[in-house]
Amino acid sequence: MEWKQKIYRQLQERNKQERDVYAEIVKHYNRLIENYSTLLIRCTDQERDILALRQENSDLQKNSVSLGSLPVNDKIRTLEHDYMKAKDEILTLLRERGDMTKEVISLSRIVKERDEKLYAEENKNQTLTKENTAVKQRLESAEDKLNALQRVNETIHDEFQALQLAYTQMEERQKESDATVAVLRREMTAKIEKKCDAYDQEVIAHDKKLEEDIKKKLDEARNDIMVTTQLKLSSSAVSFKSASMDGKIHLTPAIDSIKVIVPTKAIVKWDCGDNELHAIQFHPSGSLIASGGSDRKIHIWEFNSSNYHVQQVYTLAGNNSTVTAIDFDNENANLILGCSEDFACRVWGLTDQRLRHTLTGHGAKVFCAKFVTATLIASGSQDRTLKLWDLQNRQCVRTLFAGSKCHDLVAHDASGSLISGHFDKKIRFWDARNDSTKCELQLQAAVTSLSINREKQLLLACSRDDTLKLIELRENRVIQTYSHEDFKVASDTVKAVLSPDCKYACAGGSDGSVFIWNIATGKIERVLNKEHSTIINAVAWHPEGRFIASCEKQRRAIIWGE
Amino acid sequence: MTSLLDDKEITRELWQSHLPVCFILADEDKNKMSRSESPEPLYLMLARHSYFPCFIEKIHRYYCNYFKNDPNDTTNNMNLANLWLEYESIPLKWHYPIGVLYDLYVSSLSSISSHVPWQIIVHLSKFPEGEIIRFPDKESIEAHFMSTIKEADALKHRGQIIEDMQKRDHQQLWNSLLQDRYDGFWKINNKLMTYTDNLQYFRYIPFRIHILDKPFIHKLFSPFNVEEEKWTTLNDLLQFTLNHEAHCEQIANEKKIFNTNINDYRVIIHGIQPSLQSPVQWLSEHFSYPDNFLHICLIEKRT
Numbered sequence: 001m002e003w004k005q006k007i008y009r010q011l012q013e014r015n016k017q018e019r020d021v022y023a024e025i026v027k028h029y030n031r032l033i034e035n036y037s038t039l040l041i042r043c044t045d046q047e048r049d050i051l052a053l054r055q056e057n058s059d060l061q062k063n064s065v066s067l068g069s070l071p072v073n074d075k076i077r078t079l080e081h082d083y084m085k086a087k088d089e090i091l092t093l094l095r096e097r098g099d100m101t102k103e104v105i106s107l108s109r110i111v112k113e114r115d116e117k118l119y120a121e122e123n124k125n126q127t128l129t130k131e132n133t134a135v136k137q138r139l140e141s142a143e144d145k146l147n148a149l150q151r152v153n154e155t156i157h158d159e160f161q162a163l164q165l166a167y168t169q170m171e172e173r174q175k176e177s178d179a180t181v182a183v184l185r186r187e188m189t190a191k192i193e194k195k196c197d198a199y200d201q202e203v204i205a206h207d208k209k210l211e212e213d214i215k216k217k218l219d220e221a222r223n224d225i226m227v228t229t230q231l232k233l234s235s236s237a238v239s240f241k242s243a244s245m246d247g248k249i250h251l252t253p254a255i256d257s258i259k260v261i262v263p264t265k266a267i268v269k270w271d272c273g274d275n276e277l278h279a280i281q282f283h284p285s286g287s288l289i290a291s292g293g294s295d296r297k298i299h300i301w302e303f304n305s306s307n308y309h310v311q312q313v314y315t316l317a318g319n320n321s322t323v324t325a326i327d328f329d330n331e332n333a334n335l336i337l338g339c340s341e342d343f344a345c346r347v348w349g350l351t352d353q354r355l356r357h358t359l360t361g362h363g364a365k366v367f368c369a370k371f372v373t374a375t376l377i378a379s380g381s382q383d384r385t386l387k388l389w390d391l392q393n394r395q396c397v398r399t400l401f402a403g404s405k406c407h408d409l410v411a412h413d414a415s416g417s418l419i420s421g422h423f424d425k426k427i428r429f430w431d432a433r434n435d436s437t438k439c440e441l442q443l444q445a446a447v448t449s450l451s452i453n454r455e456k457q458l459l460l461a462c463s464r465d466d467t468l469k470l471i472e473l474r475e476n477r478v479i480q481t482y483s484h485e486d487f488k489v490a491s492d493t494v495k496a497v498l499s500p501d502c503k504y505a506c507a508g509g510s511d512g513s514v515f516i517w518n519i520a521t522g523k524i525e526r527v528l529n530k531e532h533s534t535i536i537n538a539v540a541w542h543p544e545g546r547f548i549a550s551c552e553k554q555r556r557a558i559i560w561g562e
Numbered sequence: 563m564t565s566l567l568d569d570k571e572i573t574r575e576l577w578q579s580h581l582p583v584c585f586i587l588a589d590e591d592k593n594k595m596s597r598s599e600s601p602e603p604l605y606l607m608l609a610r611h612s613y614f615p616c617f618i619e620k621i622h623r624y625y626c627n628y629f630k631n632d633p634n635d636t637t638n639n640m641n642l643a644n645l646w647l648e649y650e651s652i653p654l655k656w657h658y659p660i661g662v663l664y665d666l667y668v669s670s671l672s673s674i675s676s677h678v679p680w681q682i683i684v685h686l687s688k689f690p691e692g693e694i695i696r697f698p699d700k701e702s703i704e705a706h707f708m709s710t711i712k713e714a715d716a717l718k719h720r721g722q723i724i725e726d727m728q729k730r731d732h733q734q735l736w737n738s739l740l741q742d743r744y745d746g747f748w749k750i751n752n753k754l755m756t757y758t759d760n761l762q763y764f765r766y767i768p769f770r771i772h773i774l775d776k777p778f779i780h781k782l783f784s785p786f787n788v789e790e791e792k793w794t795t796l797n798d799l800l801q802f803t804l805n806h807e808a809h810c811e812q813i814a815n816e817k818k819i820f821n822t823n824i825n826d827y828r829v830i831i832h833g834i835q836p837s838l839q840s841p842v843q844w845l846s847e848h849f850s851y852p853d854n855f856l857h858i859c860l861i862e863k864r865t
Contacts, residue, residue: 003837004568007849010834011575018678018833019607022582026605026679033602037627 260499260545262516263560266531267308267547270557272299277551278493278537279338281326286543288313288350290336291557292323298338298348303559305547310559316348318355324367324493325408331374339366345379347391359389361396367493372411378418380406386420386430400435402428407492410452410459412473421447421461423492429476439476443469449495453502458519460505462496464489468505470519482517484509484524495538500545508536508550514560516548531558569848576832576849577744580607581664582679585621588648591686601628605679609742610661610832611852614647614654615703616740621645621684643696648683653694657706659851665830665859666772704736707853711735711754714768714854717782718846719758727753739852747852754854755847762786763793763843769856771803778857779807785843796845797838800824800858827860 067075275294282289289301289310298316303309320342329335334350345366347357364382372378376397377389386400386409398416404424412419415432422428427441427450445465452459452473459471466489468482482505490510498505504525505517512532516525534553541548547561585604592600604624608617622645647654649667658666664680689696698706711732715724731750738747757763763785771779781803787794804822821827829835831849842856850856 003840004572004844007834007836007840008568008572008575010836011572011579011832014833015575015579018582019578019580022605022679023580023607026582026607029605033604036602 260501260503260541261562262504262526263528263546263548264526264562265560266528266558267561268303268310268559269531270301270310271555272301272312272551272557275555276322276537276553277555277557278322278324279326279495280538280540280549280551280557281328282540282542282549283328283350284330284332284543289540289549289557289559290326290328290338291551292319292326292338292340293551293555294322296321296323296340298323298326298336300336300350303547308559308561314353316353316355318346318348318358320344321365324365325369327370329371329374331371335371335374337369337371337377339369339379339381341365343381343383345369345377345389347377357389357391357394359387359394359396361387361399367406368408370409370411372416372418373414376414376416378409378411378416380409380420382406386418388416398435400430402437405492407447408449408495410450412452412456419450419452419459421450423447425463427459427461427471441471441476441478443478446492448489448492451495451497451505453498454500455502458498458502460496460498462489462494462507464492468496468507468517470505480519480522482522482524484515484517484527486511486513486527487515490535491537493537494535495540497539497541499541500543506539506541506548508532508539508552510535512536512552514539514548514550528560532556573748573848574744577609577611577742577747579610579661579832581610581660582606583608583660584679584681585624585647585684586681587625588683588685588687590688591684601625603681604684608660610664611659612739613656613659613703613707614663615656615698615700618645625684625686644685644687644689646685646689646694648685649680653690654682655694656698656703659853659857661832661851662772662857662859665833666774666861669828669830669859669861670774707736707739708732710853710855714850715754717766717768718754718764718854719756720765722758723754723756735852751852751854764846767799767842767846767856768850768854769799769842769846769858771800772857772859774861779803781806783842785841785846793841793843795838796829796836796840796842797824799842800829800838800860821862826863828863830859830861831856 272291272293277291277293279292280289281291286305287303289303290298291301292298296317296319298319300313300316301310302313304311316336316338319338319340322341323338324341325339327337329337335356336348336350337345338348339345343360343362343364343366345359346355347359348354349356359377359379362379362381362383362385366379366381369377369379372388375391377391378386379389380386380402382405384402384404384406386402386406387396388398388400389395390397400418402420402422404422404426406420406422409418409420411417412429413432417432417438418430420428420430423446425443425446427443427447428437429439429441430436431438443461443463443465444467445463447461447463449462450459451461457473458479459473461469461471463469466483466487469478470480470482471477472479486509487507488510494508494510496505496507498519503519505519506514508514511529512534513527513529514532514536515527517523518525528548532550532552533556536550536552539548539550542561547559549557549559551557583606585606587601587603601624604621606617606620608614649663652667654663654667668680712721712724715721727750731753734746735750738744738750759765765784766782767785769780769783773779783794783799783802785794786792787798801822801824804824808822824838829838831845832851836845836849846856
């Protein structure tokens with residue numbers, strides 16, 4: 001360890017030499033150096049300060065030199081003057097500033113107002129633009145609609161034109177067809193006229209032929225009579241031929257041989273039948289009288305006008321109930337028609353007294369029946385219908401629904417047009433072609449009977465209001481009314497008749513009097529009473545006009561004459 | 563016990579060794595002064611185990627005060643990078659500890675009798691590019707210091723201990739060196755003085771032998787002679803090193819200038835001449851420089 005000690009000692013020695021001696025010295029030296037440097041710095045700073053101060057001093061001295069030339073009072077005055085000026089300037093500047101601020105405030109206010117206005121204008125503008133767009137849209141839609149409507153209109157117009165064309169075409173066609181129809185109608189009427197003319201010609205020919213036959217026979221007879229005697233001429237001058245049962249023809253008297261006399265007294269009275277009499281009728285020749293009543297038979301009486309003698313010829317039976325009306329045919333067929341309350345009409349032949357036809361079909365009492373032609377019969381009944389019967393076919397060809405009980409009817413012409421009087425106060429005119437009424441005439445009361453003149457121009461209707469009415473058939477108008485204080489219509493089937501020359505009307509009353517009126521004057525001509533005791537049901541005028549036959553309820557029939 | 567105490571005392575004495583240094587501005591730089599006065603020389607007490615770059619800033623700041631008029635003027639080249647130190651016209655190397663430089667140059671070159679204070683000339687211009695490198699910053703010196711320690715540890719323990727140390731221990735070594743903290747330094751340094759590999763000594767001794775005008779010599783030398791079972795001494799180390807060096811010289815066909823006689827040299831470590839019988843192990847542990855190297859200066863005795 002010696003080396004260690006040696007080392008340690010050597011170290012200590014070294015340190016003493018190197019460090020210890022110089023450490024302090026170096027320290028102090030360094031401190032001195034620092035002090036010196038700081039002093040240097042301070043010295044330089046102070047020198048700088050001195051320089052600056054010297055400079056300031058020199059400046060100040062310069063200034064003070066320049067100022068020092070003026071006396072002190074003047075200096076103060078100038079200073080004061082400057083000061084006042086400065087103060088004034090300050091005041092004016094402050095005032096200006098105040099004005100400026102006021103202006104600024106007012107300007108800002110104006111600006112705000114303008115802004116508000118602008119804002120409002122913008123809003124308005126916006127709403128207006130919106131409205132504008134809305135209106136434009138509506139306009140567009142309206143235009144579209146208009147276009148569509150125009151198109152539709154055009155199409156409709158086109159269609160209309162087409163239809164118009166079609167219509168004109170149709171019109172032309174219709175005109176053509178009308179023309180053809182008119183032509184056809186004209187042809188048809190011409191044909192009908194031709195047919196009628198042909199018929200008329202036929203009839204005329206037939207008449208002519210008959211006349212020729214008669215003439216021939218007359219000539220033969222004349223020749224015979226001239227051969228035998230001349231006396232028998234006078235007796236047969238009045239009537240051509242008397243009724244005979246062997247089928248000789250009864251002729252209707254010619255018109256110019258009619259001479260109507262108002263009868264004055266009863267010539268013949270006889271009882272016919274067992275019960276009430278409802279119907280009485282002259283044969284067109286005037287020599288036969290048919291009567292029917294509740295004994296269900298039709299009695300045929302022969303009337304001798306020379307000796308006023310009535311004799312029963314025969315009786316037609318076959319009815320099952322009361323006979324209500326009798327009619328003879330006008331065409332020399334020698335048929336007699338009787339309708340009864342057994343709902344049927346019967347046709348007998350006069351020559352053979354044989355029941356020819358029985359016409360059934362009505363649903364109630366048949367009140368009236370008339371020959372329209374020799375083959376056509378019209379009947380009216382309580383079942384409110386009228387029926388037309390064809391005797392050739394033996395069937396009902398037409399049924400007319402009248403709506404009310406038909407009390408009486410007359411045939412207007414040969415084609416089948418009828419006039420019927422009804423319970424409902426109406427007279428109905430029936431058309432031949434169709435089943436409807438041509439015309440209706442209203443009266444005040446139920447119509448009980450109708451009677452038509454030979455020329456078919458005047459119609460006599462007897463109604464329940466105790467009057468007779470004369471109806472003109474051209475205008476279907478009531479011309480005259482006939483009544484009498486004693487004339488009472490007792491039942492629904494009281495008959496009134498016109499005279500053959502249509503000058504007088506005759507009807508029977510309820511007290512048994514026969515009243516005769518003058519057609520022209522309308523006054524009563526005669527009242528034939530005291531003979532009948534009960535209701536006169538029917539009256540009939542002799543075809544030549546000289547006699548009136550009346551039958552009363554109580555079996556009595558009276559012929560009145562001169 | 564007393565040996566331990568002595569060891570601690572010795573290392574403490576070593577740590578507290580300072581050298582007075584006088585820095586004088588070079589003449590040619592004096593002429594560039596703006597002020598009329600020439601700067602006073604700067605006296606500093608520098609630690610032997612420290613390095614010059616640690617104080618460069620202080621030196622530079624001192625001299626900058628005298629150049630107040632144009633501090634940023636680069637035409638004068640008065641910046642830190644151009645500062646270099648010179649002694650007896652030898653530029654001083656940065657990377658040697660101050661003590662080593664002093665021992666090496668002053669003892670051999672001093673023409674005047676007094677060695678202290680060490681008068682160094684400060685140059686602020688004309689940097690000798692070829693001879694020394696430019697002034698490195700403190701980080702370079704730190705890196706150099708740490709690499710030297712690692713080298714020493716590699717020789718001593720195959721580098722195990724320095725590897726195991728953390729970075730903050732390295733930084734504490736350097737900072738303690740900078741801030742002159744003996745306890746902080748030796749707390750870490752003690753770890754580097756431990757033994758490894760079940761040996762009672764270091765594997766090899768980290769040492770450098772400095773001879774004037776020659777690069778330093780370092781060889782592998784074991785502190786313990788295994789064959790003879792005795793501690794190797796400083797004498798043994800020197801003898802071995804010199805012989806080996808001469809041998810190398812011979813091999814290189816160089817002229818044998820090398821004097822292998824130890825007695826012709828003065829052996830200086832830390833400014834003292836320790837006994838040649840001192841065990842190398844102890845020297846390495848307690849007498850190394852802070853960079854763990856044993857810097858031995860051989861000064862030729864003048865006859």
